[in-house]
Amino acid sequence: MRDALFMGRLTASATHEMQNILATIRESAGLMEDLLALGGEGFAHAERFKKGLSVLAEQVERGMALSEQLNYCAHAPETTPVGSEVNEALRSLVGLLRRDAARCRVSLVLAPGRTGLRTSLRAVEIMALAGLALDCALPLLERDAQLTLSVEEQGGLAVVRLDAGVYEAMRKQEPFAELASCAKAAAVGLGSGPGGQGLVLTLPKPVA
Amino acid sequence: MNKQDWKIMLVDDEHEFITTLAERLELRGITTRVAFDGESALLAVAEEEPHVMILDVLMPGIKGLEVLERVKRSNPRVQVLLLTGHGSTRDGIEGMRLGAFDYMMKPLNIDTLIEKMESAIDYAAKAANLG
Helix, strand or coil: CHHHHHHHHHHHHHHHHHHHHHHHHHHHHHHHHHHHHHHCCCCCCHHHHHHHHHHHHHHHHHHHHHHHHHHHHHHCCCCCCCCEEHHHHHHHHHHHHHHHHHHCCEEEEECCCCCCCEECCCHHHHHHHHHHHHHHHHHHCCCCEEEEEEEEEECCEEEEEEEEEEHHHHHCCCHHHHHHHHHHHCCCEEEECHHHEEEEEECCCCCC | CCHHHCEEEEECCCHHHHHHHHHHHHHCCCEEEEECCHHHHHHHHHHCCCCEEEEECCCCCCCHHHHHHHHHHHCCCCEEEEEECHHHHHHHHHHHHCCCCEEEECCCCHHHHHHHHHHHHHHHHHHHHHC
């Protein structure tokens, strides 16, 4: 726990620096755009220059999203009296693991579902459980498949659904034993989706 | 008030960021003054009161929120726009409680920044008329 908090502190500090770097790149690119607009008529490569600046702007946006997700992770080990917002934790997880899934030729998606659902778990616990569930599902999927995570409410509890693969096949994957043990320790229900398809995590209620 | 008459102070320890932002505002006809830390900012405000101060919350030395509190005590007419990061949004909210006009997250969009500066200046003018 102390290690996680320390790593979180380092990450938070690094993401702050990343934001300063991105802010400086955005302003510098903006300044070039301004100067080009003021006197770019005679500049033979103006169009190419503008294209380069728009690529810079896109990459800054990409970096900002990543830095926001990393910053979320940095604070994920912290305990808060109100618990954690499930969709927010999954959004960061999906953002950060998208590249990892792409290595298995799978596209990882968070379905636009219920926001505002909370649990007593720390965000890091939600992320670790969902991450282990993904580890069980990824090796079973075919190339170019889509793996969808979603959040919904069932009987007043937040439920995370992983919509891919056959549950029984996932149970045979190596990370499943760890997933089952972590779920038990965190009082999280673990089972299959309808018709034995996919995997469902039922999270504990937030503390009133 | 015309943009050309605005007096804007920019405070951030990120030299490249803040000087480039100042240059971009100057290109739009807005007069700026730059300070790289809280202490210099307080001295500059005492010397010449700006209409709006753009203030980073996380700086070495005197922190942004302390600068805000001191400026609002000494020069209550100055409108302060705080610059925050993902990790310092709470500071932005706390800053609003302490009298900041608004807060913005880095990286900035210059058009949004100018709109907020304009709103802050309008607000200050209305408050002065009411007072």
